[in-house]
Amino acid sequence: MRQVNDMNSNRRQSTINSRRGLYLVLASICVIVAVLALVGCAGSGTSSAGGETTGAPSSDTATPSAGANSKMLIVYFSREGENYWNGGRRNLAVGNTQHVAQILQSLTGADVFRIRAADPYPDSYEDTVARNVQEQNSDARPAIADPLPDISGYDTVFLGSPVWNMQEPMIMRTFCENYDFSGKTVYPFATYAVSGAGRIPEDYAKYCRNATIGETLAIRGEEAEQSRPQVQDWLKDNGLAVR
Structure with a gap:
């Protein structure tokens, strides 16, 4: 048991x-x-x-800027094709102003908007000159092909174009008159044959409503492709960021 x-x-x-x-x-x-x-x-x-x-870092860390709270935009119009060149003519695959805009973007990291005409300008230099004279005489506002950008988030805007008959192409006024530039500084840059910046600084003061107009950069068209030192000095002189 x-x-x-x-x-x-x-x-x-x-x-x-x-x-x-x-x-x-x-x-x-x-x-x-x-x-x-x-x-x-x-x-x-x-x-x-x-x-x-x-x-992953926030996308804000990659935002190009001129300062702690600054953002920059490059807006430009450029024309390739037959152009004036040292008293003669030359066919350009890339327009002079586009060269400067590309250099400017590489130095600042700014966003870019290229103005393209809804009715493209002719390849012929003489035909373009004739069309520009007609547009100036009629105070035309040529249509822009692409939707315009929202510029509210930018406080520095670079406006670039060739100088045509002492002033900016009329399509630049089409762009400018669409905005209120309050609180923004506009820095004009231009490529020219013989006239320098022409009336561009005064015109932008008139057509860029409420903008502060900064120093204008004017570069001979024949020197545009090699203009990096000039662009760099201009940026530094104006206290703008250079990468």
């Missing part, structure tokens, strides 16, 4: 030990799962224990 009782006691003890072992295994699994969950959160979340942000 004592032997049976001993056997029953042993069985009960074995059962208890088995249960204790199972509890220990389950507890260990819970601990492992909790640790893995913490590791996963630390690797994929946005903040570490020290408060340092991890993961």
Whole structure:
């Protein structure tokens, strides 16, 4: 009888030990799962224990600017094709003003909007001259092909164009008259044959409503492609960011 009782006691003890072992295994699994969950959160979340942000940077960190709270936009019109060149004519694959705009963008990281005419100008130099005279005489506002950009987020706007008959092409006025430039500084840049900047600074003061007009950069068309030093000096002289 004592032997049976001993056997029953042993069985009960074995059962208890088995249960204790199972509890220990389950507890260990819970601990492992909790640790893995913490590791996963630390690797994929946005903040570490020290408060340092991890993961991909905000897009704002890549925003080009002239200062802590500044953003710049380059707006330009340029014409390739047959152009005046040292008293003669030359066919250009890239317009002179486009060369300057590209240099300016590379130095500042500014956003860019190129003005394109809804009715493109002719490849012929003489035909373009004739059309420009007609547009000036009629005070025309040639249509722009693409939707105009929202400039509300910019406080520095570079306006670039060739000089045609002592002034900006009339399509530049089409652009300017669409905006209120309050709180913005407009920096004109121009490429020319013989006239320098012509009347461009005065015209932008008139047509860029409420803008502050900065110093104008004027570059001979024949020198546009190699004008990086001039553009760089102009930016520095005006306290604008250079990359």
